[in-house]
Amino acid sequence: MKNYIGLIQEQGMWSKLSDKLYGWWDAIILRLPNLALAIVVMVVFFFIAKGLSAVLRKIFRKYLKNQSIRRIIVKIIYAITLVIGFFIALGVMDLDKALTSLLAGAGVVALAIGLALQGTLSNTFSGIMLSFLPKIKIGDYIETSEHSGFVHEISLRNLVLRRPDNQYVIMPNSKFIEEPFVNFSLANRSRIAVTCGVAYGSNLRQVEQLVKDAIASEFEQKVGERIEFYFTEFGDSSINFMVRFWTEFVKKSQMYDAQHKAILLINDVFAENNINIPFPIRTLDVSKEVLDRLGGRTGE
Known part of the structure; x- marks a missing residue:
């Protein structure tokens, strides 16, 4: 008797399960046209997003010079277009309740994601800020x-x-x-400094004039710009100076090239006028007793 009751209960469970599955199957069959239409909607919005992005890129190239801003705006519009297509597809499938639940849970999910990805979100907002920085x-x-x-x-x-x-x-x-x-790219022209030294006893006024003339012959100074020359210190073996002048450069290699030319000019003009650029010299003061002692050892 117990086995018979158990068999009836098991048959009832399988009957309920089969009825549920048949119900789902019928629902799927009935919604196939809506599903197909929803897929078409997503495909259409995908191509709309692609085409809109291409059109916006062409427009922004003409009116928006900052390339990074163009990229950010195009990506945002592309994502928004796809999201709109997704919501329309849910509406076509009569999933209004699912859409409402999705929107309701989006806030909680966004909060959880925000807490878990604080570093990533910080980088994202920083990237947006960098893109819009002039x-x-x-x-x-x-x-x-x-x-x-x-x-x-x-x-x-x-x-x-x-x-x-x-x-x-x-x-x-x-x-x-x-x-x-x-x-370095914000300004077309910047000022460059070159340092050097001349030997003690040199005609300093002549040195100043020669260096200024040499720099002026190669680097044109525009209105409001000038070549600046300053003797900076009495060094161990030379009187040191610094010359500053303006030239065009927007990257480091151009700055190095200008310094290279200036050093060659200064070296050449000093060589032509017999002005010495000294190297470090160390003078040893040795007493007579030490010299005599060394001389005695040499004699041995």
């Missing part, structure tokens, strides 16, 4: 306390620098934005 853009030559190079990419997570040796430095946006940096 003082830095892709192609600029910048120098931080540790690295220098050309800005290759500004993403939502990292800033990528291409160093002069063609190696790439990838640093988190949050770290970069908190540290000071020098952007």
Whole structure:
């Protein structure tokens, strides 16, 4: 009797399960047209997002010079378009309740993700800030306390620098934005300093005039600019000076090239006028007793 009752209960369970499965199958069959339409909607919005991104890139190239800002805006619009398509697809499938639950749970999920990914979100917001900063853009030559190079990419997570040796430095946006940096590309012209020294006894006024004339012959100084010459110190073996002048450069290699030319000019003009650039000299004062003692040893 117990076995018979158990068999009836088991048959009832299987009957309920089969009814449930058949109900789901019928629902799937009935919603197949909606599912197909939802897939079509997602595909259509995917191509809309692609086409809209391409159109915006062309428009932004004409009216928006900052390449990093263009990339960020295009990515945001692309993501928003896909999200809109996703919500429309849910509506087509009559999943309004699921959509409501999804939106209700989005806040909780966003909070949890925000707590778990504080560093990532910090880099993301820093990347957006960097993209909209007018003082830095892709192609600029910048120098931080540790690295220098050309800005290759500004993403939502990292800033990528291409160093002069063609190696790439990838640093988190949050770290970069908190540290000071020098952007050589902001100004077309900058001032360069070259230091040197001349021997004691040199005609200092002649030295000053010769250096100024030599620099002026190679580096044109525009309105408001001038060549500055200063004797800086009485050194151990020379009287040292510094000459400062303006030239065009937007990257370090151009600065090095200008310094190279200036050093050659100064060396040549000193050689032509018999002005000595001394090397460090050490004078030894030896007493007569020591000399006599050394002489005696030599005689032995």
